[in-house]
Amino acid sequence: MLDIFQYDFMINAFLAGIIIAVLASVSGSFIVLRRYAMLTETLAHVALVGVAIGIVTEQNPIWVAVLISVISAWLIEYLRSYLGLYSDSILALFLSGSLALAVVIVSVAGSFNSSLFSYLFGSILSVSEEDLIVMLSFGSLAMAVLVGFFKEFYFIAFDEEVAQVSGLKVKLLNFMLVTIIAVIIALSIRVVGTLLIGALMVIPTISALRYRLGFSKTILLSLLFSISAVLIGMVLSYNFSLPSGATIVLVILGIFIISMVINRK
Amino acid sequence: MKFDTAVFEAKSLSYRVNGNDIIKDISFVIKKGEYAAVIGPNGGGKTTLIRLLLGLEKKSSGDISLFGQKQKHFKSWNKIGYVPQRVSQIDRFFPATVEEVVKMGRTAKRGLFTRESQEDIDAVGNAMLKMDVTSLKHKLIGELSGGQRQRVMIARALASEPEVLILDEPNTGVDMVSQNRFYTLLRELNKEDGITIIFITHDVGVIANDIGTMLCINQTLLACHNPHEVLSCDEMSKLYGIDAHLVHHHHH
Numbered sequence A: 001m002l003d004i005f006q007y008d009f010m011i012n013a014f015l016a017g018i019i020i021a022v023l024a025s026v027s028g029s030f031i032v033l034r035r036y037a038m039l040t041e042t043l044a045h046v047a048l049v050g051v052a053i054g055i056v057t058e059q060n061p062i063w064v065a066v067l068i069s070v071i072s073a074w075l076i077e078y079l080r081s082y083l084g085l086y087s088d089s090i091l092a093l094f095l096s097g098s099l100a101l102a103v104v105i106v107s108v109a110g111s112f113n114s115s116l117f118s119y120l121f122g123s124i125l126s127v128s129e130e131d132l133i134v135m136l137s138f139g140s141l142a143m144a145v146l147v148g149f150f151k152e153f154y155f156i157a158f159d160e161e162v163a164q165v166s167g168l169k170v171k172l173l174n175f176m177l178v179t180i181i182a183v184i185i186a187l188s189i190r191v192v193g194t195l196l197i198g199a200l201m202v203i204p205t206i207s208a209l210r211y212r213l214g215f216s217k218t219i220l221l222s223l224l225f226s227i228s229a230v231l232i233g234m235v236l237s238y239n240f241s242l243p244s245g246a247t248i249v250l251v252i253l254g255i256f257i258i259s260m261v262i263n264r265k
Numbered sequence B: 001m002k003f004d005t006a007v008f009e010a011k012s013l014s015y016r017v018n019g020n021d022i023i024k025d026i027s028f029v030i031k032k033g034e035y036a037a038v039i040g041p042n043g044g045g046k047t048t049l050i051r052l053l054l055g056l057e058k059k060s061s062g063d064i065s066l067f068g069q070k071q072k073h074f075k076s077w078n079k080i081g082y083v084p085q086r087v088s089q090i091d092r093f094f095p096a097t098v099e100e101v102v103k104m105g106r107t108a109k110r111g112l113f114t115r116e117s118q119e120d121i122d123a124v125g126n127a128m129l130k131m132d133v134t135s136l137k138h139k140l141i142g143e144l145s146g147g148q149r150q151r152v153m154i155a156r157a158l159a160s161e162p163e164v165l166i167l168d169e170p171n172t173g174v175d176m177v178s179q180n181r182f183y184t185l186l187r188e189l190n191k192e193d194g195i196t197i198i199f200i201t202h203d204v205g206v207i208a209n210d211i212g213t214m215l216c217i218n219q220t221l222l223a224c225h226n227p228h229e230v231l232s233c234d235e236m237s238k239l240y241g242i243d244a245h246l247v248h249h250h251h252h
Helices: A002-006 A008-033 A038-057 A061-081 A087-108 A114-121 A129-148 A150-158 A160-165 A170-190 A197-209 A215-240 A244-262 B046-053 B085-089 B098-104 B118-130 B146-159 B176-191 B227-231 B234-240
Strands: B006-017 B020-031 B035-039 B061-066 B080-083 B164-168 B196-200 B213-218 B220-225
Touching (some): A008 A129, A008 A215, A038 A061, A038 A087, A038 A114, A061 A087, A061 A129, A061 A170, A114 A170, A129 A170, A150 A160, A150 A170, A150 B098, A160 A170, A160 B080, A170 A197, A197 A244, A215 A244, B006 B046, B020 B061, B020 B196, B020 B213, B035 B046, B035 B176, B046 B196, B046 B213, B080 B146, B098 B118, B098 B146, B118 B146, B146 B164, B146 B176, B164 B176, B176 B196
Parallel strands (some): B020 B220, B035 B196, B035 B213, B080 B164
Antiparallel strands (some): B006 B020, B006 B061, B213 B220
16 A cells, blocks of 8 residues: 555655645635634635636746635625624635636636646646645645634634623734635645535534533644544545545545534534 | 723713614723723613723714723723623533633733643643632533533633633522522632622622622613612602602703
8 A cells, every 4th residue: 555655646646645645634624613614615706817817828827726716715705894794605606606717718718638637636646846835835834824824713712792892902813714725725725625615624623622622722623633534535536546635535534424423412 | 909090991982873862971981990880771771881991882972991001092901801691692512611711811811822821721721720619621502501501601701810700690590599699609709819890780689788889771871870879769769669769860
């Protein structure tokens, strides 16, 4: 089974997978606790517009996806917090709107091909050195923000208004959180694909929540679930020639079901 | 205890939504060290008034000052501890131990990337001790009773070592025994620690003997007095079923 590591691309893939597993589960926990899980799905579809533009203009789709997702995340947050539109409606609008846009861009350019399919559902074999460098640089930036503002994000997730009264810059922090969520989603498209990243952000946390622990322990458990799912998923995907993203998501779903059964009461 | 500095000052404060007055032309001063209650009927604007003071709602007109500074220039928000009304509505599954919740009170005081200082640890420990929740510190907040949760929320506010404590209907969903214990605690915080206390309540009977200032709010300020004057009001008996009379100021 260890022959999996004799290829450079598999080492790239595993490194990429672990980066995404860590980032997705930690950032996802704040989003889940704020009942904002659908943001991940929406930004994933938005990232697809970036991928489409990237393919058409022959730029690295990850770069373009990061850019487009961040801009859209700001727009969503602006509409939500300043114009007071219902947040679920804004998400629905962006989700279907961006999917439509991505499809039109790709078909106009006549590049509806297997490469797009790999961005939708992930393809571990396609993680290049350049992708890894992009993921490492943006990923460490995102992680630094998550660690630096960990207690602030947690306070806001628990009680946004009291956090604001205590002197936290809640609106700025909310913008920062959605920004790194957008970055993480765009980075993950090689590994799990845009259509499946939502699962990796949400399911490890909701599985960990079943164990009724405090926050630090919940985060650690969710991290453990997420990394295990990515590693197991990749090994299965390699050995049985399955699509990596879907396999990872099925493994994490399995972890969720086991967590439900263990903690039924 | 100093009574000279104004902690909150409102001048001709008004708040309108779609042309309807929620708060109309209210002026008052609450000074350092006071023990004040905001009372009034449901929908009378008590919570809105507090939210205006805290900057959670934007006033339509008038002036608000905190610690002698105009609200928009005020930066020392960590001087204010706020305990909102939603104690009984905490998500049962929210992953937070009592200790983690109380530590949130230190969040705004600590810098980025800093480890907890001894000062932080002491402040959290003292706040839990004061509110008698130390033995619960590893329990999840969702597993506690209403009275226990309320003490945890106050402990969180105290952990920031505030000069003012603002509580919105702190006794919603709390039994009588806990209530009495709670008022004793509030009085101690005011008398022994010199913390200015402002709280919203409809629970006039219990508190009347302790309060220094009572703001009676129904859209506008009906009275701002010591409680025995306010309680001798006619309308009060209609509003609260207390044997009393009211000095009534008409408004439109």
